[in-house]
Amino acid sequence: xxxxxxxxxxxxxxxxxxxxxxxxxxxxxxxxxxxxxxxxxxxxxxxxxxxxxxxxxxxxxxxxxxxxxxxxxxxxxxxxxxxxxxxxxxxxxxxxxxxxxxxxxxxxxxxxxx
Amino acid sequence: xxxxxxxxxxxxxxxxxxxxxxxxxxxxxxxxxxxxxxxxxxxxxxxxxxxxxxxxxxxxxxxxxxxxxxxxxxxxxxxxxxxxxxxxxxxxxxxxxxxxxxxxxxxxxxxxxx
Numbered sequence: 001x002x003x004x005x006x007x008x009x010x011x012x013x014x015x016x017x018x019x020x021x022x023x024x025x026x027x028x029x030x031x032x033x034x035x036x037x038x039x040x041x042x043x044x045x046x047x048x049x050x051x052x053x054x055x056x057x058x059x060x061x062x063x064x065x066x067x068x069x070x071x072x073x074x075x076x077x078x079x080x081x082x083x084x085x086x087x088x089x090x091x092x093x094x095x096x097x098x099x100x101x102x103x104x105x106x107x108x109x110x111x112x113x114x
Numbered sequence: 115x116x117x118x119x120x121x122x123x124x125x126x127x128x129x130x131x132x133x134x135x136x137x138x139x140x141x142x143x144x145x146x147x148x149x150x151x152x153x154x155x156x157x158x159x160x161x162x163x164x165x166x167x168x169x170x171x172x173x174x175x176x177x178x179x180x181x182x183x184x185x186x187x188x189x190x191x192x193x194x195x196x197x198x199x200x201x202x203x204x205x206x207x208x209x210x211x212x213x214x215x216x217x218x219x220x221x222x223x224x225x226x227x228x
Contacts, residue, residue: 004157033215042204043158045215056214090157092216101146101165101208103216105158 002026004106006091012112013081021076021109025093031055032074033103034066035090043090049074050096081113116141116207118188120219128227133177133192135222137205140186146208147188148216149179153201161203164188175199200226 005024013019025032031050035043045058049068060066063081068074078085088110092103121136139145146165150158162173169181175198179190188205202223206216 035216042218042220043216045217048215058215092158101163102148102160103208104160105150107157 006106019078023074023091029093031096033092037088118219126225135190148206150204
């Protein structure tokens with residue numbers, strides 16, 4: 001079965017640079033979620049989109065922005081990167097219209113800021 | 115606001131012994147609860163979910179969990195531990211029938227002793 005695809009899997013950036021993470025949800029899923037997992041920490045919710053509209057927002061820095069496109073893929077844009085942004089970034093998708101409560105996670109993008 | 119507390123950041127059990135990972139939740143509305151497993155350098159895999167149906171929930175890999183409203187608990191168990199169960203386990207609570215953000219516990223690292 002198709003899973004959530006994230007690219008790139010690994011990304012190394014320097015401080016003050018920008019990064020773009022991409023997420024391709026499971027086909028027909030209408031909701032995308034972004035989470036950030038710092039080293040040794042639990043995943044923290046950043047932002048979500050339902051039918052291409054932002055549906056919820058968590059502890060996402062103002063330096064970060066995200067959107068969901070017409071083909072339902074989503075991108076997380078991160079600017080003025082800081083060392084503390086080094087983390088594993090997960091994308092998850094679900095089919096909210098069907099009343100599904102399950103979020104399926106991608107393998108994550110490991111961002112290292114040097 | 116919703117939250118989960120996982121008791122014990124590290125749990126060690128012998129191969130073949132009972133696995134018990136504890137999770138207590140706090141929620142002002144009927145909760146939707148999940149257990150996820152994370153293997154090293156991998157994404158989060160859904161083990162099982164509670165969505166207000168049966169209180170005893172069976173998941174993959176022989177795991178199950180029981181929702182106890184009186185104790186606000188959703189502990190994860192497996193009768194007989196296997197070496198392949200060694201991983202990080204996260205309990206999570208979902209808002210809005212599970213279709214919104216997940217709030218994770220701090221995780222429990224399970225070690226299996228041969």
